[in-house]
Amino acid sequence: MDQTTSHALETPYVQAIEHESAGRQVIASGSPPLLSVTGLTVALADRPETRLLDAVQFELRKGEFFALVGESGSGKSVLCSTIMGVASSELRCLGDIHIDGRPLADVDRRQRAMIYQQPSLYLNPVRTIGFQLRETVQMVGGLSKKEASQRAADLLCDVGIDDPRETMRKYPHEMSGGMNQRVMIAMALAMKPKLLIADEPTSALDVTTQKQILDLLERLRSDMAILLVTHDLGVALQRSDRIGVLYAGQLVEIGRADLVDRAPLHPYTRALFSAVPPLSEHPRRLQSSSRSLPEPGQRQAGCSFASRCSGTLDICRRTRPALQGIPQQVVACHNLEA
């Protein structure tokens, strides 16, 4: 990525994310972040005033399951592809991304892997699953064809495929969406990544398969950090340690999932969470409304939510609020009293 300018936020990011809520993993706040994103601004190269992401800032630690939620068009996929280092050449990225303390440009590409909503688009239709998985395994290093076949079969077992040898003979079109998604996850695991980014990995799947894939991701989390992009607030709340809420390119709130559920702080998060039924009623989908989200070219200075907020002050239109708050929940808002 282009990092000619470093874009720093005024307020230091709060690091501690330690918690012990039921069933969730305890992440040591003292450990250095696995992923650190600082002041990440992504704009159109030929129209720098059009920002798709604006000073995005957050961190992830090993073993953490972080859910990123936001309406369609808020910039979730742009953020994922930028972290992966595969942002479109039409975009200009400013800010810093570090993995394990090293700038993205110096990090081995295999340390991060991504799975997508439509695995069939990323699998080669004219190659068998076995060929593709073996190829990935061999790329990672040093195995003979036979050893790579065994490793490929083992990986398919790891992602819950019972008949790996049979599956390896199949082509992607002979498999269900859920099975292809498992194959994509197996390919990601072949890289032994430290960071797994899942961009709406279950949106195209039925509810049962969705649950299986999310269970699988949860099992994998102990070895890596997982960044899950989801439209489904229920999934975000039930599965993740922390939630980040993205609105029109700005990360407006980051907090421990249970705290965000119980007491969302940002007016946008509050609106989002009040518009959906309680946690038990699953799924809780974010409504995407093109009218509610300002287009990247029409975003004003200051808070991205100012034009929709009932508590807007003068400062909200002028100055972008920085994330602040207690370590477990930070919010970017000038008027928390409203």
Ligand SMILES: Nc1ncnc2c1ncn2[C@@H]1O[C@H](COP(=O)(O)OP(=O)(O)O)[C@@H](O)[C@H]1O
């Ligand atoms: N290469 C690009 N060139 C111009 N605009 C883009 C490009 N990629 C994404 N965008 C715009 O950036 C905004 C965020 O897109 P995206 O990250 O795909 O949203 P999300 O994943 O949250 O639905 C959208 O308005 C989209 O049209």
Ligand SMILES: [Mg+2]
């Ligand atoms: Mg997207």
